[in-house]
Amino acid sequence: MNGLTTTASLIYLVCAFCYVIGVHLMRSPKTAKSGNRLSFVGMILAVIMILIQLITDGKVNVTAWIVLIVGLLLGILYGFLRAKRVQMTDVPQLVSLFNAVGGGAAAVIGIFDYLTASGHLSLILSIPVFLDVLIGGITFSGSLIATGKLSGKISGKPVHIPAGPFINIIVILAILVSAFLMIGQSDNYWYLILALAASLIFGLLMALPIGGADMPVVVSLLNAFTGLAVAFAGFVIDNQVLIIAGALVGAAGTILTLQMADAMNRSVANILAGGFGTGEGESSSAGDDAANAKVVSTSADDIGLQLAYAHNVMVVPGYGLAAAQAQHEVAELAKLLTDHGINVDYAIHPVAGRMPGHMNVLLADVNVPYDQLKQLDEANSMFGNTDVSLVIGANDVTNPLARQSGNSISGMPILDVDKSKSVVVIKRSMSTGYAGVANPLFSLPQTKMFFADAKKGLQDIIASTKEYIDQ
Structure with a gap:
């Protein structure tokens, strides 16, 4: 382990400390702002350390640096302006949209690493890649549907797809087949396309039949999915801070989902089954x-x-x-x-x-x-x-x-x-x-x-x- 690797590990440990303490401080409105700032500091340190590692590595060409910097600036600008201007009533759909971005970004990492791999993929690489693409794809499409339902652009009523159970079975079989073809096998982008398509369709099928009243629970669950996708992305590229941050988000999202389901006296499985609620404004009997x-x-x-x-x-x-x-x-x-x-x-x-x-x-x-x-x-x-x-x-x-x-x-x-x-x-x-x-x-x-x-x-x-x- 060289000096830079040791320094990076220490910085990531500091980042993890910031995340854990930041989440703890967010438990109370009196300390929530401090917790948010501390988590922000941890994220900035992580980004800076990753950029330093890229510079030292010297394998990133000029074009890649331009794409990286432009993407970073656009992301910062969009996130800042959107969060600054959002109305309090629109915060849930903004959170859901950020979930979609996080899950999609994690899936892209898995896709890139699969496409750049050559020959026979080891279990250590192929399992995280598959789970990254699967969970990230489900989160991306499911969160977009949740955003649409919360914002009123998609009906808050449960949307029942014709032959839905039959399509669900086909999608689940496609996921299992893609897992068999990708895990521990030779690389083939058709396998990747099958896994990605199945995950995106599964996310749609999961979110569409759920009523608007349950969307906050779904958003929280998809937030947990985002954490898992990010954690698996960390395993794919061997980045400790992604693993830690993803695990924290996944755990927090799971706990919040269970607490919300308890508050509604319903199980998460029952909520995912859909069919609850008919949308506000529906006429009475x-x-x-x-x-x-x-x-x-x-x-x-x-x-x-x-x-x-x-x-x-x-x-x-x-x-x-x-x-x-x-x-x-x-x-x-x-x-x-x-x-x-x-x-x-x-x-x-x-x-x-x-x-x-x-x-x-x-x-x-x-x-x-x-x-x-x-x-x-x-x-x-x-x-x-x-x-x-x-x-x-x-x-x-x-x-x-x-x-x-x-x-x-x-x-x-x-x-x-x-x-x-x-x-x-x-x-x-x-x-x-x-x-x-x-x-x-x-x-x-x-x-x-x-x-x-x-x-x-x-x-x-x-x-x-x-x-x-x-x-």
């Missing part, structure tokens, strides 16, 4: 229409009166809050109430929004104190003593039908909003959530509906509340 007829509408003036004379208020944010970009208004209303001695907390469901932590980040963006954010169990213990629960754009996570059997959300842990003394729901219409199930919370005696866009509705409520507080 006749029975649902009868239940909806019992709802009582209210006005901003009545809500302002309730809030002004309440002692404990619980805000229940959902995707409707994020979609309306109303986080500034809800923070303003909460500050108005707390400044006049009214206790305000936020009930955060694990799968509220479009990804874990979506509501936490959205509210942290407007400086909502973190100690006001109550997770599921703590929030549920507080609803019985809550004077007014203000539900903003949340639907399935507050649906009492989850406590009953025989429907698509049966057994899913929910926020016990119906146990509050009074409930106000801000919603644009009586449309169902992604699960396609009407919410009986809306027709309970203590519930009143305020039909409005969350942003405009909250502005009216703020104005009304000020009038009553100032009296």
